[in-house]
Every structure is written in C-alpha cells, then in structure tokens.
Amino acid sequence: MISSEQGLFGEFGGRYVPEILRPALCQLEDIYQQLRSDENFWQEYLQLTQEFSGRPTPLTPLPRLSESLGGAKIWLKREDLNHSGAHKINNVLGQALLVKRMGKQRIIAETGAGQHGLATAIIAARMGLQATIYMGSEDVERQYSNVFWMRQLGAEVVPVSHGSCTLKDALDEALRDWAASVDDTHYVLGTACGPAPFPELVTYFQRVISQEIRAQAKHQIGALPNAVVACVGGGSNALGAFCDFLDEPSVRLLGVEAGGRSQQPGQHSIRLQGDLASPGIAQGYKTLFLQNRDGQLGETHSIAAGLDYVGVSPVLADLVARGRVDATSATDSEVTHAFQLLMRYEGIIPALESSHALAGGFALAKKMQPHEHVVINLSGRGDKDIFNIAQALPQQEWLDFLKREVTRTEQRLRESANNPNREEQYVSNV
Amino acid sequence: MFPTSNESLKVMSHCVVGFPSLEENEHAIDGLVAAGIRLIELQVPFSDPVADGPVLVNACVKALARGGSFEATLALARKVSRRHPEVTFVLMSYLNPIYQYGIPAAIDEIANAGIEGIIVPDWPVEAMRPHLPHMEKRGVAPILMVTPNTASTRIAEIASASRGMLYVVSRMGVTGSSTHWGEEFQIYIARVKKHTNLPLAVGFGVRTREDLQALRGRVEVAAFCSQYIEWQAELGSERAAERMAQVVQSIHAA
Ligand SMILES: Cc1ncc(COP(=O)(O)O)c(C=O)c1O
Numbered sequence: 001m002i003s004s005e006q007g008l009f010g011e012f013g014g015r016y017v018p019e020i021l022r023p024a025l026c027q028l029e030d031i032y033q034q035l036r037s038d039e040n041f042w043q044e045y046l047q048l049t050q051e052f053s054g055r056p057t058p059l060t061p062l063p064r065l066s067e068s069l070g071g072a073k074i075w076l077k078r079e080d081l082n083h084s085g086a087h088k089i090n091n092v093l094g095q096a097l098l099v100k101r102m103g104k105q106r107i108i109a110e111t112g113a114g115q116h117g118l119a120t121a122i123i124a125a126r127m128g129l130q131a132t133i134y135m136g137s138e139d140v141e142r143q144y145s146n147v148f149w150m151r152q153l154g155a156e157v158v159p160v161s162h163g164s165c166t167l168k169d170a171l172d173e174a175l176r177d178w179a180a181s182v183d184d185t186h187y188v189l190g191t192a193c194g195p196a197p198f199p200e201l202v203t204y205f206q207r208v209i210s211q212e213i214r215a216q217a218k219h220q221i222g223a224l225p226n227a228v229v230a231c232v233g234g235g236s237n238a239l240g241a242f243c244d245f246l247d248e249p250s251v252r253l254l255g256v257e258a259g260g261r262s263q264q265p266g267q268h269s270i271r272l273q274g275d276l277a278s279p280g281i282a283q284g285y286k287t288l289f290l291q292n293r294d295g296q297l298g299e300t301h302s303i304a305a306g307l308d309y310v311g312v313s314p315v316l317a318d319l320v321a322r323g324r325v326d327a328t329s330a331t332d333s334e335v336t337h338a339f340q341l342l343m344r345y346e347g348i349i350p351a352l353e354s355s356h357a358l359a360g361g362f363a364l365a366k367k368m369q370p371h372e373h374v375v376i377n378l379s380g381r382g383d384k385d386i387f388n389i390a391q392a393l394p395q396q397e398w399l400d401f402l403k404r405e406v407t408r409t410e411q412r413l414r415e416s417a418n419n420p421n422r423e424e425q426y427v428s429n430v
Numbered sequence: 431m432f433p434t435s436n437e438s439l440k441v442m443s444h445c446v447v448g449f450p451s452l453e454e455n456e457h458a459i460d461g462l463v464a465a466g467i468r469l470i471e472l473q474v475p476f477s478d479p480v481a482d483g484p485v486l487v488n489a490c491v492k493a494l495a496r497g498g499s500f501e502a503t504l505a506l507a508r509k510v511s512r513r514h515p516e517v518t519f520v521l522m523s524y525l526n527p528i529y530q531y532g533i534p535a536a537i538d539e540i541a542n543a544g545i546e547g548i549i550v551p552d553w554p555v556e557a558m559r560p561h562l563p564h565m566e567k568r569g570v571a572p573i574l575m576v577t578p579n580t581a582s583t584r585i586a587e588i589a590s591a592s593r594g595m596l597y598v599v600s601r602m603g604v605t606g607s608s609t610h611w612g613e614e615f616q617i618y619i620a621r622v623k624k625h626t627n628l629p630l631a632v633g634f635g636v637r638t639r640e641d642l643q644a645l646r647g648r649v650e651v652a653a654f655c656s657q658y659i660e661w662q663a664e665l666g667s668e669r670a671a672e673r674m675a676q677v678v679q680s681i682h683a684a
Contacts, residue, residue: 016557017480018480018481018575019554019575019588019599020481020577020579020599022554022584023580023581163491172479176481179602180603183579183602280530294499294530295476295526295527297477
C-alpha cells in the first residue's frame with residue numbers, strides 16, 4: 001500500500017494549485033484520510049464494484065500465445081471485462097462514494113481515450129448527477145465512439161482545442177472549470193496524477209486490481225507471479241496492478257510507456273526512462289514532464305489516445321527513481337503487432353493502450369523461463385479503437401462499409417428533417 | 431514603487447510577452463504608459479496556464495509560437511524598466527519556467543531586470559516560504575493571492591508573506607469573465623482588510639468603467655488585464671492604449 005508524507009512521494013507530488021482550489025483539495029484530503037482507515041468503507045466499495053462493474057475480473061491464462069513465444073507463462077488480468085470496458089471504472093466508483101458523502105451535485109472529468117469520461121458519464125447517469133467531460137479535440141476525433149456514448153448517457157462533452165488538443169489540455173480545462181465551480185462540483189480526476197490527494201486517492205481505489213491478482217495467482221498458479229506488467233499513461237492501472245506487490249522483491253514490476261513513432265520530441269510519451277523528461281511543476285503537482293528548458297510542457301504522441309500524456313504519476317516517478325519499478329516502452333508498430341497477436345492466438349480484442357503492456361510483456365516473457373509466470377494487466381478492451389485499428393490496417397472492405405454507412409445516415413437525416421415526428425427523435429428527447 | 435494604503439485607485443494593466451509579438455510588446459507598453467498606467471504585469475507565456483481564461487490562454491499559445499519565454503520576459507523588462515522608471519513592473523508567471531531557470535537565479539535576474547514584484551498563481555505560500563528571505567534581500571515583492579473561499583487564518587498567513595500589495599481574486603474562477611461587486615464582495619474585502627494593511631489589488635473580472643467605479647475608494651489597485659488583451663487582439667495595441675487612456679481618465683473624472 002502506498003501512502004504519502006504530505007502528498008509527497010520522494011521529491012515528487014505536492015499541491016501546486018491556484019489558491020482557489022485549495023479548500024476543495026483539503027476537504028477531499030480530510031474525507032480520504034477518514035475513509036482510508038475505515039474497513040467498512042472498503043467493503044462498501046468492493047460491494048459496489050461487484051454489483052455494478054462485475055468484479056472480480058478473471059485472471060486468464062494465454063496457453064497458445066505462451067507456447068508460441070516460448071518463454072514464461074503469460075496471464076492477463078482482465079480489467080477489460082469491467083462494465084464500461086476499462087479499469088477506469090474502479091476509480092470512478094470509488095470517487096462516486098466520496099461525491100455522495102460530500103453532497104455535491106455535479107462532476108467533471110478529463111479524458112484521453114474516453115474510457116474515464118465514459119465511466120464518469122455512466123456513474124453520473126446512475127446517480128442522477130450532472131456531468132461535464134473535457135476532452136482534447138484531437139482525442140474527440142480519435143475516440144469518437146466513446147464521445148457518442150458519453151453524450152447518449154447525458155453528459156456534456158467539451159472538446160478542448162488549444163495547446164496540443166490532447167489529454168494535458170483537457171486536464172487544464174477541467175481545473176479551470178473546477179476553479180469556478182468548487183462549491184457544488186467534484187473533479188473526478190481520472191489517473192494517479194494532479195495535486196494531492198489525487199495521486200494517492202486514485203491509487204487507493206485501483207489497488208483492487210493487485211489485491212485480486214495476488215489472490216488469484218495464489219489460487220491458479222500456486223505462487224506469486226514473477227512479473228507484473230502494465231501500460232503507463234498517467235499511471236493508474238499500473239499502480240493498481242503493482243500496489244500489493246511493492247513489498248515483494250521477488251515480483252518484477254514493469255511499466256510500459258508509449259514509444260510512439262520515434263524518440264524525437266513530440267513523437268512519443270516516454271517520461272520514465274533516460275532523460276527525455278525532467279522534473280517540473282505544472283498541472284498542480286511536481287513530476288517528470290516532457291518539457292523544454294523554458295519549462296513549457298511539450299507535445300506528445302501515441303497511437304493510443306490514453307497514453308499520450310505529458311506528465312506521469314508522481315507515485316510512479318518515485319518508484320522508478322527508487323528502482324522498485326522498471327520502465328520500458330513500445331512503439332506504435334510494436335503495439336499494433338502485439339494487438340494482432342492477442343486477437344489471433346487468444347480471441348481477445350485489447351485496447352491500444354493495453355496493447356503497450358502486451359508488447360512489453362511479451363518481450364519480457366520471451367526472455368524468461370517456462371516455469372515462470374508473467375501477469376499483464378489488460379487495462380481495457382479494444383472496441384473503442386475500431387476506427388484506429390481499421391486505419392492502421394487499411395482494408396478496402398472497411399472503406400466500402402463506411403461509404404455505405406454515410407449514405408444511409410444522410411438518407412435518414414433527410415427523412416427525419418422532412419418528418420420531425422419520426423421515432424428516431426425518441427433517443428434525444430428522453 | 432507600489433501604491434500605499436488608502437491611496438486613490440490605480441489601474442494595473444498587462445502584457446503577455448510575445449503577444450502579439452516581441453517587438454510590439456515594447457510599443458504596447460509605451461502606449462500604456464502614455465495612457466497613464468503606472469503598474470504593468472509582464473506575463474511569462476506558459477503552455478498550461480490553469481488560472482487563466484480563454485483570452486489569456488490563447489494569447490499564451492500565440493506568444494509561445496512567437497518566441498515568448500522567461501528569458502524574453504527578462505529582456506523586455508530590462509528595456510522597459512529603464513525607459514519608464516516611473517512605472518512598476520511586476521512579473522506574472524506560472525511556477526515551472528521559474529523552477530526550470532533555478533529559483534534563486536531567477537529571483538536575481540528578475541531583480542536585475544528592474545522588476546519589483548512577482549505574481550505566481552500556482553506557487554502556494556508554503557512552497558514559497560523558503561525563498562522569501564532571498565526575495566526580500568533582492569527587493570522582489572512576492573504578491574500572493576487570496577480568494578473568496580480562503581479561510582481567515584490562511585488570509586493572515588498569505589498576507590504576512592506578501593509584500594507590496596495583496597492580490598485579491600474577486601470571485602471563484604479563472605481570469606476573464608465579469609464580477610459582481612455587491613454586498614458579498616464588500617464583506618469579503620472587509621474580511622481581507624482585517625488581516626492586512628497592505629494595499630489591495632483586485633483582479634479577475636475588472637472589465638468596464640463601472641467596475642472601476644465600484645472599486646474606487648475600496649481598494650488601491652484594479653487589475654484591468656484580460657479586457658485590455660482582448661482589445662489588443664481585436665483593435666491593435668494603439669487603439670487598445672487609447673481605450674486604456676479613457677479608462678484611466680474615467681476614474682479621475684468621476
Ligand atoms: C484502456 C486504458 N488503459 C490505460 C489508460 C492509461 O491510463 P493510466 O495510465 O492512468 O492507467 C487508459 C486511459 O485512458 C485507458 O483507457
């Protein structure tokens with residue numbers, strides 16, 4: 001279990017926010033500290049994840065792929081089987097319980113891949129709260145299926161079209177909204193980043209992943225795994241998967257960042273390795289940021305919208321600095337390859353984010369012995385990436401389908417314009 | 431020189447370094463001085479200005495593309511502070527550019543450039559405290575912010591670390607939109623005054639002459655920033671300065 005001294009993890013973390021946000025963060029900190037030592041609260045949280053999200057998620061062996069790669073036995077922790085399709089729901093359910101205690105009526109969130117936004121929109125619908133989701137305009141285009149669902153769920157999705165138009169700009173915009181709305185609004189930050197107590201709070205809820213891996217590994221493998229691998233955008237799924245193994249030196253912990261197209265500036269999101277990133281203070285906290293010498297945060301790239309974040313969890317930055325967690329990266333093309341391998345060998349469609357963990361995990365497994373075990377955290381499922389994958393693996397068939405679909409949609413819009421009472425109106429008029 | 435307490439209202443205005451361009455910054459400042467402005471914030475453009483609204487965010491994005499930076503801000507300050515000794519220049523920045531430069535070295539250079547104070551919205555008082563003695567020694571006034579939801583004990587703490595003036599954020603939110611100066615605001619100002627004798631600078635949402643009239647006699651400084659940058663973007667620096675001249679006259683006239 002991680003816990004911080006005043007929100008600090010080694011030299012990272014802290015609370016560097018405009019004064020206006022301080023009271024809300026202090027309130028959140030107080031509630032979190034109370035609940036953290038309350039075993040009943042954890043049980044309430046677990047029950048919610050079981051009833052609503054489908055926990056525990058299985059630990060799935062990959063026999064065909066393990067044999068084909070010829071190294072360690074590979075297992076997947078199936079966070080993709082959560083309701084809404086990703087680990088993000090764990091944190092959202094936990095924060096929803098906090099919102100209930102604080103009595104706030106509105107929630108806001110930032111989202112990259114859209115999975116956190118989707119989870120937030122889902123919980124807002126279920127609890128009868130108002131939700132606003134900030135999303136970089138570039139990510140809106142890349143992850144449109146999630147935008148569509150968020151809006152159908154009743155959330156307002158606000159595209160952010162300045163700066164790099166991705167996750168970091170969505171986070172800035174959410175902080176700005178919060179500054180004007182702290183009285184009645186909770187900011188459901190989606191990853192283990194931002195000002196204290198968010199890094200610790202989000203990790204606390206994601207910890208459920210490693211608790212389950214531990215119990216399941218004992219049962220299914222008969223021992224702790226030799227390695228646990230997860231992708232790293234902000235770091236929440238990785239910390240969740242690593243948390244309960246931090247005090248087990250026999251378990252190797254590996255985070256996989258987005259290697260993107262190359263290691264040129266703006267072409268990747270590698271923050272934890274080498275000196276591509278450096279310590280900085282922005283977006284409310286101190287961590288390793290991709291930035292220039294003037295302290296301006298840099299551009300990033302990844303094939304996966306959820307991994308192209310410019311900073312990284314201060315908790316992970318510290319764990320890597322202390323040598324407890326190792327970091328590696330996977331390039332866009334390695335990721336596409338790993339994605340295809342999992343589909344073809346095991347019949348599972350992974351998210352592009354999670355495919356980074358697969359690429360890193362497969363490479364590691366190959367170097368290990370057949371009696372060893374690697375658990376890869378499959379943070380999400382790939383349905384949301386259908387357009388990206390179709391682009392990465394261009395096929396005439398897909399193009400033809402899109403053209404037919406456009407024609408059909410245009411026709412339907414024309415018809416409903418002529419006849420406004422048609423039943424299609426139903427959905428938007430609920 | 432900062433205003434003293436109970437002086438009549440002064441207008442502080444703004445410059446985003448690099449917006450519309452580094453060359454134009456100099457002319458724009460000359461224009462502001464000619465308009466009667468004696469307090470000017472030089473904003474170091476930043477990639478992630480979380481306390482700013484759309485006008486300043488967009489100005490920052492453009493300024494960065496046109497060479498705005500911490501170094502460029504120092505260079506500009508060296509020129510304009512020498513040319514306009516009657517004007518008090520204040521540096522406004524987010525913490526990271528200062529942190530990357532090295533905080534002690536940055537304070538030295540800020541002082542050397544003729545800048546008299548700094549406003550850094552994401553530098554909380556507890557993190558700033560170790561650097562206060564150095565700022566005091568170099569004559570760089572830390573101008574910290576209080577907001578309507580700042581607890582009274584914390585107002586006292588922030589005020590005691592501040593020098594020159596105390597920045598009073600008028601309402602909840604980021605820079606740029608308007609503010610009401612009703613009874614609640616008066617109670618807020620009274621509460622702040624209980625904890626400090628520093629002159630008060632009110633900012634966030636000062637956009638019209640009516641706003642200035644409402645602040646006259648209550649506080650010493652009104653920060654007229656986003657609206658000026660909006661004029662600058664829409665009408666050019668010269669016409670924006672003319673409007674500022676009218677603004678300054680309006681508070682003397684009434
Ligand atoms: C499926 C999936 N995995 C991973 C991530 C990265 O987030 P984190 O690094 O916080 O786990 C995202 C973020 O959007 C995601 O949607």
